[in-house]
Amino acid sequence: MKVLKAKEMAFADENTINLTGIPSLVLMENAGRTTAQITLDKYKDKENFVVVAGSGNNGGDALVVARYLFKAGKKVKTYILSSSRQKLSQDNLKNLEIYENIGGEVLFITEKNLRKLQFALKNADVIIDGIFGTGFKPPVKGYREKVIKIINNSKKPVVSVDIPSGLFSDSGQIEGEFIKADITITFAYPKLCHILYPASEYCGEVFVVDISIDEHYLQEIKRYILTPKNILLPKRKKNSHKYTYGHNLVIGGSVGKSGAVIMASKASTKAGAGLTTALIPQEINQVVESNLIEEMSIPVSSKDGLFSKKALGEIKNIIKKGKFSSITIGMGMSINDSTLSIIEYILKVKKPIVIDADGLNNLALIDNFKNFLKKRKYPTILTPHVGEMSRLTGLETSYINNNLEEVAKEFSKDTESIVVLKSSRVVIAYKDEVFYSIKGNEGMATAGTGDVLAGILGALVNRLEPLEAVKTGVYLHGFSGDLAVKDLGVESLKATDLIDYLPKAYFELEKKKNNLSYSLVKSLKSY
Numbered sequence: 001m002k003v004l005k006a007k008e009m010a011f012a013d014e015n016t017i018n019l020t021g022i023p024s025l026v027l028m029e030n031a032g033r034t035t036a037q038i039t040l041d042k043y044k045d046k047e048n049f050v051v052v053a054g055s056g057n058n059g060g061d062a063l064v065v066a067r068y069l070f071k072a073g074k075k076v077k078t079y080i081l082s083s084s085r086q087k088l089s090q091d092n093l094k095n096l097e098i099y100e101n102i103g104g105e106v107l108f109i110t111e112k113n114l115r116k117l118q119f120a121l122k123n124a125d126v127i128i129d130g131i132f133g134t135g136f137k138p139p140v141k142g143y144r145e146k147v148i149k150i151i152n153n154s155k156k157p158v159v160s161v162d163i164p165s166g167l168f169s170d171s172g173q174i175e176g177e178f179i180k181a182d183i184t185i186t187f188a189y190p191k192l193c194h195i196l197y198p199a200s201e202y203c204g205e206v207f208v209v210d211i212s213i214d215e216h217y218l219q220e221i222k223r224y225i226l227t228p229k230n231i232l233l234p235k236r237k238k239n240s241h242k243y244t245y246g247h248n249l250v251i252g253g254s255v256g257k258s259g260a261v262i263m264a265s266k267a268s269t270k271a272g273a274g275l276t277t278a279l280i281p282q283e284i285n286q287v288v289e290s291n292l293i294e295e296m297s298i299p300v301s302s303k304d305g306l307f308s309k310k311a312l313g314e315i316k317n318i319i320k321k322g323k324f325s326s327i328t329i330g331m332g333m334s335i336n337d338s339t340l341s342i343i344e345y346i347l348k349v350k351k352p353i354v355i356d357a358d359g360l361n362n363l364a365l366i367d368n369f370k371n372f373l374k375k376r377k378y379p380t381i382l383t384p385h386v387g388e389m390s391r392l393t394g395l396e397t398s399y400i401n402n403n404l405e406e407v408a409k410e411f412s413k414d415t416e417s418i419v420v421l422k423s424s425r426v427v428i429a430y431k432d433e434v435f436y437s438i439k440g441n442e443g444m445a446t447a448g449t450g451d452v453l454a455g456i457l458g459a460l461v462n463r464l465e466p467l468e469a470v471k472t473g474v475y476l477h478g479f480s481g482d483l484a485v486k487d488l489g490v491e492s493l494k495a496t497d498l499i500d501y502l503p504k505a506y507f508e509l510e511k512k513k514n515n516l517s518y519s520l521v522k523s524l525k526s527y
């Protein structure tokens, strides 16, 4: 499913109206009617609804909602935040007339009679927020700011039309006052504010409603949310053997950080690799061997707990002679001259590679590393978190967090690699496509969860086309976290739990894929 910015949505709106020929009032009717239906379903037993409409088309949608709530026999009080009818958008005015024609009443609210709205909210069971939609640029000023404060202070359930009023549709950033919604009902496609933090936290449950926008005007938009529909599952054949499913060589670890390579290796096996071998500094071999059962391990020379100078030659030999089909490198590897030269060498290996953690920190220290990556003819997957991306690019972490998509895209272009930029949301960028994962949770903000992801990706790159492997791996990783948290809670979730819940994630994902069906209304949660 695509995720849009306001301009893109407006472009599809306009063309649907002018070229496809669906009148704007029909789109508004579809938007408002379905919003009312969802509201009536959610708040079956509630009687008193207060609708707060703005002067634009978002307000027009809200007036349609008011009409259907009124027709359903609810007590509806409707307020328009404007001084006069002349200031309303054309479709807003039309819906005001229709509402009045069926017996609905509205009150225009300005600074002067704000109290009337304030009083009405006291008796409200549910508030419909149709003040601003995608046409809004923060911050909100004047008495509308006060209205938003009053609505939030009322502590009543709020249903926001399209986006919580006061948020900016195109990013996760927040500025000034904005509505804190319990439910947001958006149209055609979600917008970035519905999925990016911190804004998304104020949207409540987000429903996406088909209002008949003609999607073919959006063919050039290649920004997606990962959903069961647009990701693939690896398949196993009856007539197969372990090498059919790839041999993932996992390189990393150092004294004090053996867990990283152990977790990546275990995740690789659990994600479906035919064989997984951990290549590690010999000083941690004993602990690795005693923790890995299904996986093999190859110790190489080490000094002071890290790969030593001699290790490079040994690694070259092992890779030349071994039957490895992918390399996952960096987890817990630490940084010294030897690890730096190992990474330099790995960049030349003619196999798919996943570079994570200290692999990336070493990479950042190599002159011209972007050119080395560009020269590679084999798939390269880079999995930096925001801090690692900062080391790789020199950009501030706050800038990266506010511009996840742009940074991931640019870095992917500069390196011709698949970039998995990890934050509280994960963004995948490659060529002209961007994929956001909306799976995962704050329980995953714990050491080692990234190592698990690296192992999963290293396994899957043997099973699917590289970009597909990354999409599937990122989804499964977040989904495991969500399934695990249901049983374990956010505080106690730990990285190895993600490995334990991978089977359930595979199983549930397959179920979701088998049950794909079109529906006029979908909750973002259901993806």
Ligand SMILES: NC(=O)C1=CN([C@@H]2O[C@H](COP(=O)(O)OP(=O)(O)OC[C@H]3O[C@@H](n4cnc5c(N)ncnc54)[C@H](OP(=O)(O)O)[C@@H]3O)[C@@H](O)[C@H]2O)[C@@H](O)CC1
Binding pocket: 010, 013, 014, 017, 024, 027, 028, 031, 054, 055, 056, 057, 058, 059, 060, 061, 089, 131, 132, 133, 134, 135, 136, 137, 138, 139, 140, 141, 144, 161, 162, 163, 187, 211
């Ligand atoms: N066919 C369609 O297009 C469909 C569109 N649909 C609906 O339309 C919505 C978009 O409608 P929209 O473009 O009319 O803008 P909207 O979100 O109502 O806000 C604009 C209003 O806000 C005001 N304003 C802006 N900034 C401000 C500020 N800082 N502080 C204060 N005020 C500010 C601005 O005032 P102005 O600057 O124009 O004076 C104007 O009054 C969309 O979200 C969806 O709900 C659906 O019906 C489906 C079909």
Ligand SMILES: Nc1ncnc2c1ncn2[C@@H]1O[C@H](COP(=O)(O)OP(=O)(O)O)[C@@H](O)[C@H]1O
Binding pocket: 357, 385, 422, 423, 424, 425, 426, 439, 440, 441, 442, 443, 444, 445, 446, 447, 448, 449, 450, 451, 452, 453
């Ligand atoms: N608040 C959060 N919500 C969702 N996912 C999160 C959150 N915090 C962290 N994650 C996920 O957990 C993983 C952490 O990876 P990383 O920072 O590399 O951890 P480590 O280096 O400890 O293994 C990433 O996939 C990231 O997206």
Ligand SMILES: [K+]
Binding pocket: 058, 129, 130, 131, 132, 133, 160, 161, 162, 163, 164, 165
């Ligand atoms: K709104």
